[in-house]
Amino acid sequence: MTDVRTVQVTFDCADPRAVGLFWNQALGYQVPPPPPGFDSWEALDATLPADQQGSRWAAVDPNGVGPRLFFQRVPEPKQSKNRLHLDVRAAPGLDGDERMAALESECERLVAIGATRISRTEPAPPMEGGFIVMADPEGNEFCLD
Secondary structure (H helix, E strand, O other): OOOOOOOEEEEEEOOHHHHHHHHHHHHOOEOOOOOOOOOOHHHHHOOOOHHHOOOEEEEEOOOOOOOEEEEEEOOOOOOOOOOOOEEEOOOOOOOHHHHHHHHHHHHHHHHHOOOEEEEEEOOEOOOEOOEEEEEOOOOOEEEEO
């Protein structure tokens, strides 16, 4: 039998804290506690060389179900469409107009916290239930599904 592995999803970004806080709000995630010996992440950050301060951030599912998200600062801006993206399950089990209304509602909430709406694909049964393509505050694409 093969061992099952867990995954961490890593985002390259210019502002790890800002992108991480967006995804906390988007997914209901939270900031993990700082390592032993530190009262806060800011206290740990203060011990790092100036060029490394603010270079990393993390978000975790408070229920321990979803993958850990890790955000790392990179010097270059985003260049093109993601080759991998997240599907945020905002309307599981819903179909047709009810599904699209739930996706639109979640889209509005995410736009209010910094996301950008890119496009909407209408349902086309039996293969396509419909979805909305969005981007986080730094342009990383994701779908509301």
